[in-house]
Every structure is written in C-alpha cells, then in structure tokens.
Amino acid sequence: MVGKDKLQTNRTCPNCKTNMESKITNWTFFCRNCGLWTSNLGSKENRLLREMDVSQKDRIKGLHSIRLENATITRRAFEKHDTLHGKTLCDVGSGYGWFNQVFEEGGAQVLGIEPEKIVAKQARVKTRIGYFPNALKRGERFDIISFNDVFEHMNHPSKVLEEVHKRLNKKGKLIVSVPSSGGLFYRLIPVFHKLGYREPWNRLWQCEFNSPHVLYFNSNNLKALIEKKGFRQIDKGRLKTFELRGLKNRINTGKGTGKIISCLLFAVLVLTYPLINYIFPSDSIFQIFEKV
Numbered sequence: 058m059v060g061k062d063k064l065q066t067n068r069t070c071p072n073c074k075t076n077m078e079s080k081i082t083n084w085t086f087f088c089r090n091c092g093l094w095t096s097n098l099g100s101k102e103n104r105l106l107r108e109m110d111v112s113q114k115d116r117i118k119g120l121h122s123i124r125l126e127n128a129t130i131t132r133r134a135f136e137k138h139d140t141l142h143g144k145t146l147c148d149v150g151s152g153y154g155w156f157n158q159v160f161e162e163g164g165a166q167v168l169g170i171e172p173e174k175i176v177a178k179q180a181r182v183k184t185r186i187g188y189f190p191n192a193l194k195r196g197e198r199f200d201i202i203s204f205n206d207v208f209e210h211m212n213h214p215s216k217v218l219e220e221v222h223k224r225l226n227k228k229g230k231l232i233v234s235v236p237s238s239g240g241l242f243y244r245l246i247p248v249f250h251k252l253g254y255r256e257p258w259n260r261l262w263q264c265e266f267n268s269p270h271v272l273y274f275n276s277n278n279l280k281a282l283i284e285k286k287g288f289r290q291i292d293k294g295r296l297k298t299f300e301l302r303g304l305k306n307r308i309n310t311g312k313g314t315g316k317i318i319s320c321l322l323f324a325v326l327v328l329t330y331p332l333i334n335y336i337f338p339s340d341s342i343f344q345i346f347e348k349v
C-alpha cells in the first residue's frame with residue numbers, strides 16, 4: 058500500500074499552524090489544538106503506488122441517490138437565505154453534475170468544473186474539463202461556488218479559498234460539504250484499527266483510490282479555516298452518510314473487501330440506517346458561507 062520511506066513524520070496544521078503529530082498510522086497526522094486530521098496521500102510518490110481506480114459502473118450506481126438527496130438538503134438550506142433564481146453557480150469537482158442538476162431545477166445558472174474527462178462527458182449540465190481556478194476565464198465570477206466532497210482532497214485549502222474569494226460576486230456564497238471526523242464511523246474505525254483490522258481506516262482515507270483524502274475536518278475547524286479567509290458562516294447541517302439504494306455497489310467499490318465482510322457490513326448498515334443518518338453524529342456535513 059503506502060511506502061514507508063519518504064513519509065513525513067511531522068507537519069504544520071493548515072488551519073492553526075500548530076505542529077501535528079503522526080497518529081493511528083505513519084501517513085495520518087492529527088492537530089491537538091484544532092482537531093484537524095491530514096494525510097500525506099496527496100504526495101506524488103504515494104500516488105504512484107496506487108494502481109486501482111474505481112469501476113465507473115459501481116461508482117455511478119453507488120453514489121447517485123445519496124448525492125441527489127444531499128444536494129436537495131443543501132439546496133433547501135440555501136433557499137432559507139437567498140433565492141436561486143438568476144444566480145450563477147460554479148460547482149468545483151462537479152463529477153456527473155448531480156449537484157448542479159438539483160440547483161438548476163431551483164433556478165440557478167450552473168457550470169461544473171471536472172478534471173476527469175470520462176466523468177465530465179457524462180454530465181447532463183454545462184461542464185468544463187479542468188481544475189479550479191485554471192478552467193475559469195479571466196475575470197469570470199459567480200454568485201455561488203460549491204465544493205461537494207472535494208475540499209478534503211485539497212493539498213492547499215487556504216490558497217483555494219483565496220481564489221474562491223476573488224471569484225465570488227459581492228455577498229457571494231460558498232457551499233462546502235465534506236466527510237466529518239466528528240462522525241460515528243470516524244470515531245469507531247480507529248478502535249478496529251487498534252484491534253488489527255486496518256481496512257476501514259484505509260478506506261476512510263480512500264488511500265487506494267485514485268483521489269485519496271488529504272484532510273479530514275470537523276464542523277469547528279472547517280468553519281475556522283474558511284472564516285479566516287474572508288467568509289461568514291450563515292448555515293450548516295448534516296448530510297446523509299448513505300442511502301439504502303446503491304449501498305451494495307458502494308461497498309463493492311473498495312478493493313479487497315471480501316464477500317463475507319461485504320455481506321456482513323451491508324447487514325449491519327441496513328439495521329443501523331436510522332441511527333446513523335438521523336441520531337448519531339453525522340459522518341458528512343455541509344456549511345454555507347457568505348463573502349464579507
């Protein structure tokens with residue numbers, strides 16, 4: 058999996074600049090001051106060690122319904138503060154364009170930016186292939202910029218936020234959704250890891266996927282990092298961790314998930330569905346900010 062040499066043993070927290078300590082594994086780091094987690098999975102040498110990509114079919118089936126549902130939850134929260142009619146929206150890392158579809162139905166003029174050509178081509182909404190902000194035209198600005206399950210992959214989140222600030226119109230809104238380290242799974246999985254069952258921790262960080270996680274926020278450190286860059290939080294909430302429809306495909310998406318383990322995991326998730334999605338601390342959160 059991850060090579061042992063060339064791994065950093067300490068680093069500075071991108072949020073509060075405190076020295077981070079290596080925790081759980083030698084490739085994950087924790088900030089005692091603000092609770093932010095980082096990994097070095099975004100570095101080039103580790104990228105070369107990952108061979109696997111996710112099969113397109115499982116990826117689409119596994120994520121479609123949950124992403125649509127979470128986009129609808131986010132849209133309802135947004136509409137409590139502002140109308141979508143006539144607003145321009147740029148969704149960064151837009152994937153198949155599902156988030157944009159939901160916001161377009163609400164009246165927004167949407168644009169997606171997606172680096173994976175094969176994915177971008179399947180989007181039903183206007184999508185440009187490339188990265189933020191390079192894919193944008195000179196001086197191009199929006200009323201809303203969104204990052205859905207994207208921010209946790211960023212190597213330089215502060216720089217990205219500075220660019221978002223420049224690319225938003227006056228009183229523009231920033232929408233961010235991320236997996237949360239305050240969630241139930243993130244709290245439970247280190248216990249499994251200590252018992253020698255390491256696959257869930259690797260999976261949490263997507264370390265064998267093409268695009269692994271390099272940051273793991275909680276509600277407080279996400280807000281702190283973003284507000285430092287000239288934004289004010291106006292709303293926040295929980296998103297669903299999984300939907301029953303598509304769940305089997307999502308479980309099958311990971312490499313090395315044996316059949317018995319997959320079936321067991323499926324059964325446990327079905328039985329605990331209401332607790333995980335409504336009662337326990339959520340593993341997926343969104344926050345909405347206004348440019349100040």
Ligand SMILES: [Zn+2]
Binds near residue numbers: 093
């Ligand atoms: Zn910190």
